Amino acid sequence: MIPAPFDYRRPGSVAEALELLASPGAALLAGGHSLLPLMKLRVVSPDVLVDVGALAELRYVRLDGDTVEIGALTRFCDLVVDPVIREHAPLLARAASSVGDRQVRHRGTIGGSLAHADPAADVPAAVLACGGVVMVHGPDGARRVHTRDFFLGRCRTALGLGEMIVSVRVPRQTHWGFEKFTRRALEWALVGVAVAGESVVLINMGDRPVRAGVTEAALRQGASIEQAAGLAAWNTDPVDEPHASAGFRQHLARVLTRRALQRAAGRVPGGLS
């Protein structure tokens, strides 16, 4: 439970962070709730930790026309309570509120969660459902990556060497549904579903957040929610484990998609608490 030795640096600005990130074996540390456990288990052993957690310039939420812009170091707890998020991107508030416990939500950041890209994570799926765009800075300057192109696999993203997320831009979207199935409180989703507008994204049903494309198409063609939800597990490849088989997860995906769509359609009660 003690990580391998590493150097620790704490840059004062994004520019300085990028400089430090260029050194070999460097890893970016934000809230630390994904990276530090992996280091303690010695799954990863970076040589240098570049701790940007205290960079205030990356912790903000603002409305820019019909887009909500969220600084990469905005905490989950900020997303839960921020009035702009709650009004214009309520799905993010709901998804963030389901992450871990209070302590975790006060450390974990939206940028860290996206960069870590765990397919079982709630917030990346919600950002993808919203059609979010990831703003990236790196050695070659700034670029924007749409979330549909951002997640490349289990804990793999389009972030290049030495790049970091500085913010996320999410189109305003108030039509939402969210379902997360866990056995106990505080767990990762066995399966989850995030719905924003026309978009349906499955949590933990593959190696990355997965669009339920067949369901979305069926809905566009006028299928009922029940019919469309029945197609939610098409083309999914969830992990098969003794306590939750792939078949069971696909079944859950169909049930939860129906419930999330019903919530989005206002057919069942439920809102932000």
Added chain:
Amino acid sequence: MARIEDWALITSGGRYVEDVRDPALAGCRYGAFVRSPVAHARITGIDGSACRADVFTAADLDLPPAGRGPVVQPWLARDVVRYVGEPVALVVADDRHRLADAAAVVRVGYEPLEPVIGVEQALAGEVLLFPETGSNVVRVHGTSFDGAGFEGCEVVVTRTIVNQRLAPLPLEVRGAACVWLAGRLVVWLPTQNAHAARDLIAAALGAPVRVITPDVGGAFGAKMGADPEVVVLGWAARRLGRPIRWTETRSENLVAMTHGRGQRQTITIGGRRDGTVLAFRLDAVQDAGAYPRSAAKLLPKFTCLMAAGAYRIPVVEARVRAVLTNTTPVASYRGAGRPEATAAIERAMDLFAARIGMDPVAVRRINFIRSFPYTTPTGACYDSGDYHTALDRVLAAGGYRELRAEQERRRAAGDVVALGLGIGCYVEVTGGGGVGEGARVVVGRGGVATVHTGSSPHGQGLASTLTMLVSHRLGVDQVIVRHGDTDLIARGTGTFGSRSLQYGGSAVSRAVDLVVDRARDRAADMLETAAGDVELTAGVWRVRGAPSSRGLTWAELCSAEELAADVWFDDAEPTYSFGAHLSVVEVDTETGRVVLRRMVAVDDAGRVINPETCVGQRHGGLAQGIAQALFEEVRHHPDGSLVDGCWGVGASELPDFELLDMATPTTRNPLGVKGIGESGTIGSAPAVQNAVIDALSHLGVDHLDMPASPMRVWQAIS
């Protein structure tokens, strides 16, 4: 009286083994164990040359074996490893932060052997853990079966069910701090019984040992005595001439601390269509893990002993075969063989009720034991009980009839959320393991009473209860309770098997009696009257019949010389606590998710001394039984590695418990008390399991193994 231990234990001020800052430990080194990553293999070599630390292997240890015969766990694996997590080498470094780096570069060569995983494979005997013994069966307990009891039965139901393996998961993992002082090993060790730990370590090391038990962050049966690691650490501290500390990691704890439960049970129940049960057979195979611990001794004994449950069944046959597998050794875990027996009989009663189309409550009422003492066919002699009243009370408090009506309404309406009601009636032997307990009570200067008890509380709140006992009897304000130090306590048995109040409390009570007798003589002398003429009232000794006379306080009485009494108490027999639990669950038939809505419980442990401590034990016990029913399971891959699972349960998963009081005294000990430590666990697991099955009964489900995971529920109904 409010509990006195809790604040320190749960906030700060508790002193666990990691917190011990004794000067003798200055300059200590840190130990870590290299453990087997494979379940069954021959060790082809161990190379610690790249390790910048001291490395010790079995070849270095000059210690006698831990027991006789071939089937004994070596202190460190020698030649063969038999489970994932078995200690293979000890690494000792100066810097604890470098310890993991040092342990990581110890190279161990393994030549794989086929692992034996699961009791079926163990019984098949194609691969043997100890080939020289010719079998993986290490113990057979109980009777042989003749089948005659089932001949006159109108209905016989048989089913094979699994009481799954669990991890004890104490909040505090295992650890130790060892130092040799003047030819004697001093060990700070979180244990349930310091004296047994001392004897084990001393026998292994051939030297005197003192064990000091700091605060213990939970044990549940898995911190009995001392594990092999502690002996190796004590040996290494002697070899190196330096103190050594050790704390395992949480991941390590999951594979290296003993597990609990782990029985595959074939249950057969027979009787008449009017609900009378005539015969019950429990044929269980106990997975003992790789080396025999209490799963090869105590658990089979208790399971057989308690097979009849709360019922007057003319023929009860019980047999438990303990087998070795290439998995973590299995030992006691909150209940140790009794929850397994209770789960079997309570499932059997429901299966029988379902087969004859009778309400499970009615079948239980017909078959309850109603007169005491009662000796069961497997030899348990129940002291006292009132099983039908316990059940009637939970049914009344729960509103059983109304709940049944709601269940019918939901079914008729096609509600996707099904309602289920489950009953768990139990009897359990408490104080059934280990005899006797020591106590010393001293009233010293200032009138402060000090209690030395051989019991070893580790979260139960026994110090509060003993404080109450002593302060009520003596009328003193200040009571200090000491335990767990083999230098302070001459003899001790420890805390396990719900025994502490019956034995430890009775010992203290008797010591208090002796102190009072001696105080009476002294008070009479000082008051210049006869011993028969003085009395103790509210902590003051006075001449009888002269309430306004100048009295003697304990402080005055003991100002020159303390008053003390030493007792070894073994004048008691095991008692049989009992109770009834009603569980109400909702099952989402679309997702398989089970939510526990209500838990109504009677737990009758005889006379209650400290209600708060009693309630605390019931709460924790209920939570652990519910966790077994719904969540927990230790599973192994066929290769013997641990499968990621679901461990523990939190407040979020539990309703407020509805606890009813009932106290049927016993005459088997002077206090009239029975044990309460394991009751909640024993009753709640079958109650919740039965409730889940009841919720799905209209869908053709008559059994589901624990835990009732969503997938298992979904598979049963789809």
